[in-house]
Amino acid sequence: MRKKINFKKVIVAVLVVYILGIFISQQVTIAKIKEENNQKKQELSTLKKKNNELQDQVNMSKSDNYIEKIAREKLNFIKKGETPVINNSSKETSK
Template sequence: MKNKKKSTKFIFGAIIIYLGYTFINQQIAINNKKAILSQCENQLKEVSEENKDLLDEVKMSNTYKYVEKLARERLGFIKQGETVVISEEK
């Protein structure tokens, strides 16, 4: 009779330890997945903002003023009758 009680206590103890171990491992896995999800959401937000900026730039690039601005800044073009002023900064 004592052996039966000891064996059932041992089995219940082993089951409780196994369930505790499984629960802890699942919680660790869930926390890791949440961290990865948060990281992916942050990346999505950054990419969405960058995409919005690029779409705005595409819309703006279709205007004459933007093309004129790029030509002046990058290519050094000037309008007829304008005087070019070059400053030397040290």
């Protein structure tokens, strides 16, 4: 005696498996999005820190003390009454 296949049960089982597959797929997608979100937050934090450092440099570069410092270091400027000192130790002496 053969058992009759109950099509309603088969359809319900297929639907349950299908819905379960969709659920698992969505959970994987959500996990990937959360990970990407965390990475973007870290990247944003790093960029904000770098931006703040650059803003500080911009603000500092507008000050007279910074301009004077650069003029002295890069252009070898001196004030009236100062005696210039030449340091040759950093220059290459071998030819």
